[in-house]
Amino acid sequence: MDTILRINMSGKNGPEIKKESMGDYAGLGGRGLTSMIIAREVPPTCHPLGEDNKLVIAPGMLSGSAAAISGRMSVGCKSPLTGGIKESNSGGQPAQVLARLGYAAIVLEGRPENDDLYKIFINKDGVKIEADNSLKMLPNYDLVEKMKNEHGDKICCISIGPAGEMKMSAASIAFTDMELRPSRHAGRGGIGAVMGSKHVKAIVLDDTGMSTREPKEPEKFKEANKLFTEGLKKHPVTGEGLPAYGTNVLANIINEAGAYPTNNFQKGQFEGTSKISGETLAELETERGGMATHGCHRGCVIRCSGIFHDKDGKFLTKQPEYETVWAHGANCGIDDLDSIAMMDFMDDNYGLDTIEMGATIAVAMEAGLAEFGDAEAAIKLLKEVGEGTPLGRILGNGAAITARAYGIERAPVVKGQAMPAYDPRAVQGIGVTYATSTMGADHTSGYAIATNVLKVGGYVDPLKEDGQIDLSRNLQIATAAIDSTGMCLFIAFAILDQPETFQALIDLLNSFYGLSMTADDVTELGKKILKAEREFNAKAGFTSKHDRLPDYFKKEPVAPHNVTFTVKDEELDKVFNW
Amino acid sequence: MVSLKLTIKAAGFHNISRILQEGFFIYGRCGITVRELLTEECRLDNQIINTKIMTVFLNSKPVDNIDKALIKKETVLALSGALPGLLGAIFRKDSIYSSFRGPISYKNEPENSIKEKSRCKIKIKLFNALIDELGTHFLQMGILIESESFLSFIKGLYSSFSQICSSILLNDEETHFEIFLKRTLLLKKTRYI
Known part of the structure; x- marks a missing residue:
């Protein structure tokens, strides 16, 4: 994984492919790599959909290896939704496969002058890019089916749906899961629109003939991986809570706390929560022959996902995650899991961020386009987006644009990006992260490892009045570093509670690369990433x-x-004082 | 008074989950702590309380110290196992992230602030792993539920009744589900069952 694949879509005779070594980017992966390339190579004032923006797709440092749960893929660019730097990441198979093919990143540059739509195919023999206009406006599920027919079922896909082609600011990029379904998405920030602006519909990967990435120190790596996996399995959250109920296990608790935004953030509790909770969802999935426990990629030991079947017992979508159930559920006053699952499928198929779309429909409801609680109307609005009707074009550009179009003050956004499923008035520390994140309102920006394990910036007293400022800062630093490894953020709490599991993660990185990093080095990496992102945003006008x-x-x-x-x-202004 | 004995098969236990999530009532004493309620009134072992009950809400306020939080009239006590994510960690007892939720956290009241230790009704909600861990314990102990919850539960059983319920004894007489349903619907005015 020491090659950067650059594809210049502006080439005079069509797209130009160039492979280069890591150079100054050596040692980076995931968010570290995407953000450094964007910060260094993209003019901060460029138009996000213009030829100067770049789309960087990068597996994590440990992706493609035997390290457990290392299959996150980062995607970076200047965001059309926020106007700032963006890193959005996803599970699914492609991170492992791209890393095994030897690529640390794919960088899409420039913009074709014609209207052709392209497909990129990468396998052990090299890279092919060709125009294929038969793919135009195909939804993700149809597209992947077509790719399967053309390339066989050993592939995995990175793709955009119609929303990306229409360059909507809520457009996502889809990543196929273990069953070759486009159910995993790098959703936030409109990155699908940037892929659409490059006229790239799909990147098809096939790692047949390639092997797992080998560590520099195999014995140490094997031992560290064993300890790391044991740590995840023995922890009650990663070993029991998540596998049993999925991420939506949070619904009841956040609702009980009065932090579950309801009816476009008008209330903090939703009376229909027990009908859409993780517990109820898992029961329904099991009853209908779906699955309440499932991994989003090979090598995942937490398995927080699932399979949702419809009333007839047929596959409808993957298990809707907590944020999705909230966005299309409580935030729109909807308490019907079948309707929520249908909207999850539609988002995945059109290629849309579920958080942004749920928040947008709630704003539309407040604007009077539908009643809160009207699931049928919500589905209809989403259909308008997929079909690109004039109303759909407004909705597909997110909550902030929709609120502006309809004169609604209550737009729950920061830097143009919709807030996730936690009301910042009830959980003020999350509000600090929403406000100050380089990414716009983003709960995962400050998510990882406890400050007092890493001792980022010294010991923090959580009971101090300004504890939330220090904690938010340190969480954001730690998260930036974890996002570079390819590890899923859900490892964070096994690490928080079990110092030996945290050490196992450091040992994994050290034995894989032959390094001798310490916790301080991890901290420095996180700071370096955040600093580059902040500087980019400042130059972009923030x-x-x-x-x-x-x-x-x-x-x-x-x-x-x-x-x-x-x-x-x-x-708030003190968050980035370090 | 109507006596009803429903026998639910083990496989049908999950159908009761909604009742446990939405909340049921038990009787306790005002002025005792949450731990006293759980050990003395609910007869739960301290080891279970310390290792399984990771998150506690008293009237929607996250509690850090269950030895200080006091039960009052009409208290709603929600109990949860370990939860994922930063938010899961924020709401835990004694969380390092408690400052994130400062304004809504339960604030300890002075000891003996509730003078009259009278008997009171307490609503308990069970979430996630605790539905399985403690659900049967509370059911065996006996719970009170609102008639609306009970009716909703019975209606939910309609399509899968034969797979879930092995017998219905209404006033000690074996009863067919259809007849039982009709009788049950007449119970609307009953507050607790």
Whole structure:
């Protein structure tokens, strides 16, 4: 995995393929690599859909190896949704396969002058790119079926649906799962629109004939992997809670806490939660012959996903995740799992971010386009997006644009990106991360390892009044580093509670690359990434004024606790003081 | 008074899950701590409380210390196992991230602030792993549920009744589900069953 594959879509005689060594990017992977390439090579003021923007697709440092749960793929670019730097990541098979094929990144550059739509095929023999206009406006599931017919079932795919082709700011990039279904998405920030702007519909990967990446120190690596896997399996969250109920196990708890945004963030509790909770979802999946426990890629030991069947027992979609169930459920006042699962499928098929679309439909409901709780109307609105009707074009560009088009103040966005499923008034520390993240409102930006395990910036007293500022900073640093490894963020809590599991992760990296990194080095990597991202955003025109929640979160109390967001602006400005 | 004995097969236990998630009632005493309620009234072992009950809400407020949190009239107590993600960690008892939820956390009240230790009704909700871990324990102990929850549960059984319920004894008489359903629907005015 020491090659960067660059494809210049502006070539005079069609796309030009160039392979180069890692050069100054050596030692980087995942978010570290995507953000460094974007920060260094993309003019911050360029138009996100213009020829100067680049789309970087990079597996993590340990992807393609035997390391457990190392199959996350990062995608970076300048975001059409936020106007700032973006890294969005996904599970699925392609990270492992691309890494085994020897590529540390694919960089799509330039923009074709014609209207052709391209397909890229990569296998052990090399890279082919060809125009294939028969793929135009195919939804993801149909597209993958076509690729399967053409290339066999040993492939995996990275693709965009019609939303990406229409360059909508809520467009995602799909990654196929173990069953070769396009059910995993790098959803946030409109990265699918950037792939669409490059006229690339699909990247098909086939690693037949390639082998697993070998570590420099095999014995140490094997031992570290064993300890790491044991640590994940013995921890109650990664070993029991997640496999049994999936991420949606959070619904009941967040609702109980009054932090479950309901009806476009008007309330913090939804009375229909027990009908859409992870517990109920898992029961329904099992009852209908689906699966309540399933991995999104080979090598996952947590297996937090599942398979959702319809009322007739036929596959409808993968298990909708917590954020999706919330976005299309409680946030729109909908308590019907079948409708939510249908919208999850439609998002995946059209190639849309489920969080952005749920938030957008809720804004549309507040604007009077439908009633809260009307699942049929919500599905109809989503269909408009997939079909690209004039209304659909507005909705497909996200919650902020929709709110502006309909004169709605209550747009739950930061830097143009919709907030995920936690009300920042009830969980103020999450609000700090939403406000200050380089990515726009993003719960995963400050997600990983406990500050007091890494001791990033010294010991933090969580009971201190400003503990949430320090914690948010340190979580964001740690997350940036973890996002570079290819590891799923859900490893974070086994690491938090079990120092030996954290050490096993460091040992995995060290034995694989023959390094002698310490926790401090991991911290430095996280800081370096965040610094590059912040600098890019500053040059793109972002100031501290953009590190704020919308005003109404400071004014409108949310029930049941009747709290507002009270963290002061000057406190928010301290997050990146290190 | 109507006496009803429903025998649910083990495989049908998950059908009861919604009742446990939405909440059921038990009787306890005002002024005791959450731990006292769980050990003395609910007869739960301290080891289970310490190792399995990782997240506790008292009237929607996350609790850090169950030895200080006090039961009052109409208290709603929600109990959960370990949860994923940052948010899962934020809401845990004694969480290192407790500052993230500062304004909504349960604030300890002075000891003896509730003078009258009278008997009171408490609503308990069980989530995730605790549905399996503690559900049967509470059912064996006996719970009270609102008639609306009970009716919703019975209606939910309709299509799969034969797979779930092995017998219905209504006033000690074996009863067919259809007859039982008709009788049950007449119970709307009953507050607790």
